[in-house]
Amino acid sequence: MLEKAIVLAGCAVGAGLALIAGIGPGIGEGYAVGKACEAIGRQPECKGDVTQTMLLGCAIAETTGIYGFVTGLLLLFVGPIYLGGFLG
Template sequence: METTNFIVRFLEWLMSFDPKAVVLGASAIGAGFAMIAGIGPGIGQGYAAGKGAEAVSRNPKSQRETTMVMLLGAAVAETSGILALVVALIMLFGNPLISAKGSAMVIMASAIGAGLSMIAGIGPGVGQGYAAGKGTEAVGKRPKLQSSVVRTMLVGQAVAQTTGIYALVISLVLLFANPLIRM
């Protein structure tokens, strides 16, 4: 009961501010949340780099092929971080919610939700990095199979990216075509 009263009082206090200021503040929070997605690519790329170093230590003659696969796989693993960065930059520099008409509470929640949804990019970053690491490891063992290993790795990484794309779609809907504002 007391928690409910606190939340109601907090929301009333929050809505006492200029609605544009509330939306701007929520957009800043949302942009920060969006960047949490960078955790996934960081882990994934580190894994790929570690597997690359391990593969080269086992088979120094495969260094060129191994490094190429590691770099390609790590670059793909960064995509969810890039998508999150795009959403954060939109919220900071071109946020369409600032001029939206409707409930300031809904608009504020939409800005925060757009950022929070991008956290889903952690999974693709880790998964794609794992695929890159395993691909790198395989090429280190058998450099002559680089072409088929890379092809398989890229297909797997593309499938792994789907949840990051879903998160981007939800963020863009909340920012540009928000059905909640019109309700």
């Protein structure tokens, strides 16, 4: 019983910790969008190209955050089932 409680608590705390990964992409994407705004302000005629490149860069910067999110999902929904069966 205690083992299961420890595993469940560990999974929940781990999921919370995994979502700290959201900070990095947040800062990074904000920086990228800010720079894109500067570029559009300087050269409004290349708005389309800048926006397209910015969206692509944001998507790539987002990857680490997505990894954190998937880890959190695994810890919340898969971890307890797997580890619960492991402990019996």
